[in-house]
Amino acid sequence: MSGALAGRSAVVTGASRGIGLATSRSLSGEGARVLMLARGAKELRERSADIGAAAVALPCDVSDRAGVAVAAQHIAAELGGAPDILVNNAGLFILGRIDALSQDDFAASLDVNLIAPFLLIRAFLPAMRERGDGHIVTVGSIADRQIFPENAAYAASKFGLRGMHEVMRAELRGTGIRTTLVSPGPTDTPLWNSMETGRTGLPPRTAMLSAEATADAILYAVTRPATVNVDELRLTRA
Ligand SMILES: NC(=O)c1ccc[n+]([C@@H]2O[C@H](COP(=O)([O-])OP(=O)(O)OC[C@H]3O[C@@H](n4cnc5c(N)ncnc54)[C@H](OP(=O)(O)O)[C@@H]3O)[C@@H](O)[C@H]2O)c1
Numbered sequence: 001m002s003g004a005l006a007g008r009s010a011v012v013t014g015a016s017r018g019i020g021l022a023t024s025r026s027l028s029g030e031g032a033r034v035l036m037l038a039r040g041a042k043e044l045r046e047r048s049a050d051i052g053a054a055a056v057a058l059p060c061d062v063s064d065r066a067g068v069a070v071a072a073q074h075i076a077a078e079l080g081g082a083p084d085i086l087v088n089n090a091g092l093f094i095l096g097r098i099d100a101l102s103q104d105d106f107a108a109s110l111d112v113n114l115i116a117p118f119l120l121i122r123a124f125l126p127a128m129r130e131r132g133d134g135h136i137v138t139v140g141s142i143a144d145r146q147i148f149p150e151n152a153a154y155a156a157s158k159f160g161l162r163g164m165h166e167v168m169r170a171e172l173r174g175t176g177i178r179t180t181l182v183s184p185g186p187t188d189t190p191l192w193n194s195m196e197t198g199r200t201g202l203p204p205r206t207a208m209l210s211a212e213a214t215a216d217a218i219l220y221a222v223t224r225p226a227t228v229n230v231d232e233l234r235l236t237r238a
Contacts, residue, residue, distance in 0.1 A: 018191060019214045027219065040059075044058075062112060072120065110157050118164060139214070183234045185236040
């Protein structure tokens with residue numbers, strides 16, 4: 001396979017729909033072998049089959065700590081070590097005023113958006129350090145810097161995710177492992193299917209970013225020369 005990522009491997013979480021699927025497509029389009037994670041096995045297998053032999057479906061609930069450990073073992077066995085690129089993308093978006101938000105919804109947001117990336121980073125970082133090579137991409141959000149009413153659970157998880165990512169960048173500078181935070185504004189993905197955007201004061205879906213825009217930004221970051229770290233990309237609809 002030719003392309004800028006020929007011979008490289010990538011793990012993408014939340015890969016069956018939206019930004020994760022677009023990213024899996026674009027990374028594999030440049031020749032990477034892509035391991036795609038999501039919970040819904042049927043949809044994931046269908047989407048990875050659409051991409052072709054370079055994509056592998058690995059059903060996993062990233063909010064299940066034991067399940068993440070098992071998936072990490074599978075990935076290491078499949079690739080003979082850590083992936084070259086890890087894209088922590090899976091995300092949960094639950095709206096609700098703080099006094100109306102359940103403890104379970106708040107905890108689930110932290111589990112998927114913050115703790116799962118931590119677990120996957122921890123699983124692969126030792127081998128990346130040993131190799132002196134790797135790229136960890138964190139999918140943040142406009143909401144990792146900006147607050148909106150009813151967004152306490154999501155903002156807490158994404159502000160925390162950005163904080164963790166920035167600490168990681170400081171710790172990894174000079175090790176050969178690169179880190180990029182990609183933070184999109186509102187994006188037209190199935191995430192909005194069960195939500196009226198009118199409620200949030202956001203634009204209609206037709207006026208949002210496309211999932212491919214964020215996939216492009218990720219592809220840009222991971223295809224720079226090894227001496228260049230793209231620290232952060234923030235995307236909004238022009
Ligand atoms: N859409 C936006 O407006 C927007 C804006 C800024 C940032 N983002 C961020 O971009 C990322 C992707 O969002 P999206 O809009 O593409 O979402 P999406 O269309 O809702 O897709 C979410 C993906 O994550 C998977 N997923 C959800 N929970 C999971 C879990 N517990 N374990 C494993 N996989 C899980 C879903 O598959 P299963 O349900 O089968 O598991 C699906 O593949 C998220 O981090 C989100 O916060 C989105």
